[in-house]
Amino acid sequence: MQKKSVPEWISVGVLSERTGVSVSALHFYERKGLIKSQRNKSNHRQYPKHVIRVVSLIQVAQRTGFSLEDILFELEGLSNRTRVTLEDWEQLGSRWQSELDRKITQLTELRDMMTDCIGCGCLSLERCRLLNPYDELGKKGAGPQLMTE
Amino acid sequence: MQKKSVPEWISVGVLSERTGVSVSALHFYERKGLIKSQRNKSNHRQYPKHVIRVVSLIQVAQRTGFSLEDILFELEGLSNRTRVTLEDWEQLGSRWQSELDRKITQLTELRDMMTDCIGCGCLSLERCRLLNPYDELGKKGAGPQLMTE
């Protein structure tokens, strides 16, 4: 019992409507190699319907902060270029989750540092780890430091 | 008992060293109006030492995701353009914190959606709220939807 594979082609306009991505951006993605199309006899692009999913994944990846270059790299690693399977999705999804976790951690640290700093109020250029991330305290010996400005 | 105000001038090279921001970027910031300098007799820029703090704040703001334009706007709202006081910092700091909170919330939502989605595995273009943020389900009536691809 083989499922029939029914590509069912859609135009760039329809792809744009279905994904919320502008036609010009879709052309752009195609130039970058993120999606592929066939042409009909009038030279119009025809996309297999499942490209909708690829475009949607691209959008999710962008929202998590990946560049199109990164995304192209990820997509190229997939077993099958246009058809995104469940395994593909599990792979991508967990990779993207780690990236998101990394980002969230970073921002949270920054926010906590900010909380400390506002509470502390020292605004010291010498001591403040927020204002002074490339800290080189210790060079000058320990102990209280003057806030020389 | 008045404190003497001792500006103590520093060169662009020193400012660059102290902040970790390249000289060309500092020139750029000056063109954009984010920092100001005086010139000495050889036409070299001289910055009052507390500009270091302004540049540090610019970096923090950038790390929290503000554009230089935003930052310029914030800095212009300060009581005093170059000298950043404790009150200034409290003002800015809490504004930036909210922005950070907003971002963290967004990313967290995206990550949780992703967790759901990977667990669910449906990858349905019709139903998935991750793949389909501009959802218009309901248009077609409720009930189970075919994953037509």
Add this chain to the structure above:
DNA sequence: GCTTGACCTCAACTTAAGTTTAGGTTTCAG
């Protein structure tokens, strides 16, 4: 048979946040 809408290509433009390059001074150390 003409207009309209959807599509095509290619090239130039846009914004942000700088960097790079080219050419020109000044100042200090040897």
Add this chain to the structure above:
DNA sequence: CTGAAACCTAAACTTAAGTTGAGGTCAAGC
């Protein structure tokens, strides 16, 4: 006196992710 270090300006270049514009084709509807 000579050369290097630090500085100056102005303009062009860079990258990302597209957008905009000009000019052209094609099929459908009136």
